[in-house]
Amino acid sequence: MRTRTSDDDVAEAFVAGEPDALRRVYDRHQRAVFTYCRRFVSDHAADVTQEVFLAAWRSRQRFDPTSGSLAGWIMGIARFKVIDHVRGTYRNASVAAGDLVDLSADGSSATTDPALELVATRILVAEALAHLxxxxxxxxxxxxxxxxxxxxxxxxxxxxxxxxxxxxxxxxERIRRDLEAFDGEA
Known part of the structure; x- marks a missing residue:
């Protein structure tokens, strides 16, 4: 069973860039991220999962533990990596991506498919429950x-x-914290 303190310790080590931190974060969160990626990009789930953790590592200084949990923040990155992959697939297939993904006026990704949000939310809730x-x-x-x-x-x-x-x-409160980080990730 994981405790609140160990979750915070892992997040702190991750942000600090400690040598073992990426492996520890991956070991804790890869199952949830892979499950989410597999749901939407089944044949490329492993590649997208890897991209998620590399992006998280590269931008680890942006993680703010006061804004939510590391799990939620990573799942937010996964959401955007899945959207990016789907957009690239549509672009490469010369199919309009408007059915699943669109661009907001400010150029940020937004989804018109509520399944992306719903699946990620369910995975985060299940993950949070498993660690309570x-x-x-x-x-x-x-x-x-x-x-x-x-x-x-x-x-x-x-x-x-x-x-x-x-x-x-x-x-x-723990589940809410996980979901806040997910909702806040951009």
Whole structure:
């Protein structure tokens, strides 16, 4: 189980450019990035995944831990690398890219396919849940997937109601932090 401190330590080492940091970040986040890339660029998922981590390493000084998690920031980079790859594929095939990707007036990438955002968000939430300490992760699943109230979770698990509420709140704050970094990446 990974703790909040170890996530912060890895992010700090990454931004500082420590020799082992890229491998540690890759080991932690490659599965989520690869899963996301495979969903949209299946035959080139490994190449795009590699591009994501190289871009993250090259721009690591731009990561701001106060704006969200490293996982969310990396997934934001993945979103743009997938869009770039899809645009390049359309450009090379002489097909109008307007069906999936367009350019905003300021020249930045924007997607008209909500699947890109939805899949990335789902992967980030799943990744955040997988890294939450127990029993918080289980209690969030019981609340939001199974639809149980906090009182029902406390009754079912034998935990104090206050403990259930605070654990769920802390877990949701962690998930929010991951999603903020994803939403803020440009």
């Amino acid at each position: 300490e127990e029993p918080g992760s289980t209690w969030i699943r019981l609340a939001f997937i199974d639809g149980l109230s906090h009182s029902e979770i406390a009754e079912r698990t034998g935990a104090p109601l206050g403990t259930v509420k605070s654990s769920i709140r802390r877990g949701l």
